[in-house]
Amino acid sequence: MEDPSAAQEHNRRAWNDRVRKRGRFARPAADEDFIDPLKKLDALGWLGGDIRGSRTLCLAAGGGRQGPIYASCGAIVTVVDISGEMLELDRQVAAQRKLHLTTVETSMDDLSMFADGSFDLVIHPVSTCYTPVVAPVFQEVARVTRVGGLYISQHKQPTSLQADIRPSPHGYELLEPYYREGPLPPVQGSRHREEGTLEYLHRWDQIIGGICRAGFFIEDLTEPFHADTSAKEGAFAHRSRYVAPYVRIKAQRRAPPDTELIKKILWTP
Numbered sequence: 455m456e457d458p459s460a461a462q463e464h465n466r467r468a469w470n471d472r473v474r475k476r477g478r479f480a481r482p483a484a485d486e487d488f489i490d491p492l493k494k495l496d497a498l499g500w501l502g503g504d505i506r507g508s509r510t511l512c513l514a515a516g517g518g519r520q521g522p523i524y525a526s527c528g529a530i531v532t533v534v535d536i537s538g539e540m541l542e543l544d545r546q547v548a549a550q551r552k553l554h555l556t557t558v559e560t561s562m563d564d565l566s567m568f569a570d571g572s573f574d575l576v577i578h579p580v581s582t583c584y585t586p587v588v589a590p591v592f593q594e595v596a597r598v599t600r601v602g603g604l605y606i607s608q609h610k611q612p613t614s615l616q617a618d619i620r621p622s623p624h625g626y627e628l629l630e631p632y633y634r635e636g637p638l639p640p641v642q643g644s645r646h647r648e649e650g651t652l653e654y655l656h657r658w659d660q661i662i663g664g665i666c667r668a669g670f671f672i673e674d675l676t677e678p679f680h681a682d683t684s685a686k687e688g689a690f691a692h693r694s695r696y697v698a699p700y701v702r703i704k705a706q707r708r709a710p711p712d713t714e715l716i717k718k719i720l721w722t723p
């Protein structure tokens with residue numbers, strides 16, 4: 455089994471580098487993002503229309519987007535990221551817009567600086583692909599989310615990570631096995647992958663099963679729509695007609711089982 459900390463250190467440097475190069479996902483929120491921010495963040499209404507005062511963890515969400523936008527909706531925001539440079543963008547945007555947020559530099563599988571049940575809401579943009587082992591991430595998220603709190607996460611779909619980025623006469627062929635170890639081979643010029651980072655395929659069992667096993671109920675699941683029938687062959691929107699790139703999951707922290715009650719029921723003749 456691969457040492458997760460080596461991959462995380464590689465990705466920390468890669469994301470710091472993306473900030474210096476102003477790469478995709480390292481560009482802060484723009485004025486229009488703050489016009490009707492809750493609608494922009496939550497078109498599906500998963501957040502219930504009002505998150506003022508909600509203790510919100512934006513996990514692996516540096517880059518000056520999610521953190522400041524949630525803070526502008528009145529949430530009490532903590533942004534966690536492994537990249538200090540990505541977090542610096544959050545601090546800059548917060549200062550420019552006179553918003554309050556806290557930043558913490560750590561890996562998503564180590565939230566030991568937060569007490570159990572510290573957050574009402576955890577927002578987790580696409581990032582589980584950057585860690586070789588995902589179960590400890592979900593266990594940490596479950597620990598820091600209060601019972602009844604929400605965990606909203608987005609992930610790269612495994613099929614998208616298996617499929618070629620170039621079209622063939624047969625569509626987009628599966629090049630990578632589903633059951634595999636180690637980082638995916640590097641690619642260039644793909645909007646589905648981030649060059650310079652190490653990315654890992656996590657299977658459905660590890661994503662959906664992992665969230666459930668960590669202590670959540672799944673309430674809803676969507677596949678953000680990126681397909682376009684007029685897109686040119688090989689374009690992101692063309693490939694998205696064949697393979698959905700992402701999945702978005704709404705989960706609620708469930709109460710731990712009442713072991714005393716279970717024992718009583720089992721032992722009552």
Ligand SMILES: C[S@@+](CC[C@H](N)C(=O)[O-])C[C@H]1O[C@@H](n2cnc3c(N)ncnc32)[C@H](O)[C@@H]1O
Nearest residue numbers: 469514515516517535536537561562579581584
């Ligand atoms: C695609 S970006 C997501 C946030 C971005 N603001 C967006 O708009 O989607 C992925 C983020 O995950 C962070 N990351 C990668 N590995 C991480 C880890 N092990 N722990 C915490 N953050 C990590 C990266 O530094 C990067 O900021």
